[in-house]
Amino acid sequence: MGAIxxxxxxxxxxxxxxxxxxxxxxxxxxxxxxxVDFQTRIQRLEVKLLRAALEENxxxxxxxxxxxxxxxxxxxxxxxxxxxxxxxx
Numbered sequence: 001m002g003a004i005x006x007x008x009x010x011x012x013x014x015x016x017x018x019x020x021x022x023x024x025x026x027x028x029x030x031x032x033x034x035x036v037d038f039q040t041r042i043q044r045l046e047v048k049l050l051r052a053a054l055e056e057n058x059x060x061x062x063x064x065x066x067x068x069x070x071x072x073x074x075x076x077x078x079x080x081x082x083x084x085x086x087x088x089x
Contacts, residue, residue, distance in 0.1 A: 047082050059086055 036044075050064075057063040065075035079085055 043082075046078075047084070050078060050082065050084055054084065 050068075053064050053068055054061075057067055061075050061079060062072055065072050068075070070078070
């Protein structure tokens with residue numbers, strides 16, 4: 001059985017997880033001392049997510065596109081945009 005933990009400082013009416021329960025720290029996309037604009041951060045996050053999805057699907061772009069809810073053509077565009085093809089490695 002699991003333990004019951006009562007924390008008087010955590011509201012049961014919030015959607016935010018308590019401190020320390022994030023999957024990744026919010027600044028994990030960039031180095032903390034690095035000054036980067038929002039668009040660059042978004043691009044880095046997209047590349048990270050796409051690489052993970054491609055890896056999970058054996059670099060099969062059709063399966064990856066389906067897993068991400070994209071069309072094959074959209075997936076091809078993103079792969080070309082970020083040069084994520086196995087040929088580019």
